[in-house]
Amino acid sequence: MLVDKAKCVGCANCVSVCPMGAIHIGPDRKAEINQDECVECYTCYRGLSTEHLPPFLVRSVRGVLRLFRLRFEPDPDVCPTAALTPNEITWPRLVRRAFSDPVVPHESTGTKGRGTAEVKTNDVTGRVGPGQVGFVVELGRPSVGARFREVDKVTHALADAGVTFEPNNPVTYLMSDVEAGQIRPDILNEKILSCIVESKAPLERVPAVLDAIEKVSKGLDTVVSVGVSSRCDSEGNDPLKKILEDAGYTFYRGKVNLGLGKPAKA
Amino acid sequence: MTNTLHRYGNPESLRDDYIVFAIPARGINDQGCVEKLRTFLRSALKYNPVNVGEGAKGGIFRPSKSLNLISTYLRPRKHGVAPQEVAEGVDGPGTVAAVFDNKESMERFLEEVKSLDLGISVNVSALVDDTREACRLVGICPHSVEYSLGFRGRTERLASRRVLELSTMCGHGMVSFRLAQKMIDQIKEGRQTPEKASTFMAKFCTCGVFNVSRARRLMEEARVSD
Known part of the structure; x- marks a missing residue:
């Protein structure tokens, strides 16, 4: 996964949704992904709703709000500018996605x-x-x-x-x-x-x-x-x-197969 | 795909968490199973599940990829689809699931599932004693059981109890520790409601097995007790 820096406005919503903690806000105040820690689960790309707002508009609004000591804070499940971008991955990195993205x-x-x-x-x-x-x-x-x-x-x-x-x-x-x-x-x-x-x-x-x-x-x-x-x-x-x-184990939760399935007839 | 075995919490914490799912066996009874999976979900809807889902398209709560200024800020935001849409949207073999927040609804649904005689595997993921009791009541003899023995290894790398209770409600680990902690913090600060926060988290669970009702209760408990 990559971040399109031209679009990113540094709201940091992707930082908190990353299950691996692989996303952080860099010195340029935009999101960055640690590629060694990223497992290609697509949680950020798929899970965040996207607003497609013009980045310059969001940056301007943030700048004005900052003057009044206010903060622009989109809903925590939104990437306001659709800045996350999947990239092509090859072997052996492919196994990351296969084992991390449940879809x-x-x-x-x-x-x-x-x-x-x-x-x-x-x-x-x-x-x-x-x-x-x-x-x-x-x-x-x-x-x-x-x-x-x-x-x-x-x-x-x-x-x-x-x-x-x-x-x-x-x-x-x-x-x-x-x-x-x-x-x-x-x-x-x-x-x-x-x-x-x-x-x-x-x-x-x-x-x-x-x-x-x-x-x-x-x-x-x-x-x-x-x-x-x-x-x-x-x-x-x-x-x-x-x-x-x-053996001394404590257990109380589990899955019970009810036995309602039937094999297909040959 | 649901991966609900290791939902975190003690029996008291798990008292309102019952997942019933149907799954065809690949290469054996998955041919022509789509209508059976839809029937399973349609039947579940009669008993007021708090979430329903299927692996390919997700649950009731889904992200939107086409928000704009008007749909986000000037109208009430839609946070997903109607439960019926999930049921009718099944278009291939896979796991479908219904999540209930009370044992009675789960039992009544099991009774109907038994009478439907769909011929595909049906499992209950919950407190095992509750499931066994429901089976006795409905007249089902369980075929197999799988117990969760909990976490091992570097458990110090896990989050707090409250975060784990929320995060593990997505069995594939799509609800991050940080998001769960952020939602708890925002609720404590009065900047978020448990209703909205549970909806936000549920969108990251791609199978629709996130129990929004339990999440609301857990976050409300966190707000008043911590």
């Missing part, structure tokens, strides 16, 4: 958002079967971001803990060695808003896998959010709850 579908899975289905469609796909547990480890969200070198640490730790990575997941597609959890080296320095590593393991491996996640998380320069999933029995109860309680 862009992942080429690998064809799914928007973070590109994952988890157990949201488990009633149709049977992705996580009886006796299995799904793990979703999200890095970078909220508002911290993550480099793929941090993701690489987590995928290695998970691989060592004996999980099976979900093949239909955008992060798995970027592994050069899936068995070892190795992320391809050319993207390791790319920063993204967040990504979700999906894997599964047998039910009895839950404490060991969660322990591995706890340990690797302590050495990361980002935040991690962890989700675990399992199938319910014929009564609607799940075996995971007791395992998590016994």
Whole structure:
């Protein structure tokens, strides 16, 4: 993303909406974007409403108001002069947008958002079967971001803990060695808003896998959010709850797949 | 796409946050699902959701790309589209969601969704005990469950509790810490109302799962208690 300096009037609304804190007001009193920190999420470009006011008019009004010690302050969701401008990005920077802008579908899975289905469609796909547990480890969200070198640490730790990575997941597609959890080296320095590593393991491996996640998380320069999933029995109860309680975890929020989906007839 | 698993807050803070979403499975039952997704959203509208959304076009609250002097300053600003427009605007496979701020509405909607027998996956993202209770009431046996175990790692890089409660209501992280903090500050200074502030933040959530009702309550609490 770029700022059109000819249009920018330095209102700073884009500064506060940037999830990565990558935008600041420069010495010329106009917005500037730190390209190394920008994850191409398009939040500023898409989320801000645009007024298309003539920049000279806005600058003049601001100047006059300043004389009276007043401040020109557009609504916080508006870029008054439509100064944010997307630029063309190429590999490896392309992964930033794929993992940061939820409107862009992942080429690998064809799914928007973070590109994952988890157990949201488990009633149709049977992705996580009886006796299995799904793990979703999200890095970078909220508002911290993550480099793929941090993701690489987590995928290695998970691989060592004996999980099976979900093949239909955008992060798995970027592994050069899936068995070892190795992320391809050319993207390791790319920063993204967040990504979700999906894997599964047998039910009895839950404490060991969660322990591995706890340990690797302590050495990361980002935040991690962890989700675990399992199938319910014929009564609607799940075996995971007791395992998590016994392991000392506190949990009360989650997603419940109601089982109303049906696979298409062959 | 909704990514609602890790909404921040204790059970008391999450008492008015129920997201019900429908999602087709790619390559299995996504063919011909558009009308089913529209039906899902149309049905949701009968139970007064506080937001509805679909991944491609967004929720009720959307930015406008064609504001001018008149539409911004001389007329009341429009902050989005009618809920019906969201439902009728679904034109491809994807996730559609309805957000409720009370359990009763969510339960009544689940009852209708069950009777519709759409054949696509439906999930509830909320306090799990509330969802289980609703399932029992409506006669649904849950298929799978996914628990949030919260945050790990450099948690000192996260914002304050109040900011996190607001920011994580967009599961893709599009509502920045700074925007949430700015809205709280402006409300405390009397320069913004919780109603407007929640609307501004909701526009950045591209899936329409931002709960404006909970946001208003949280900001009102911040205004009177901090």
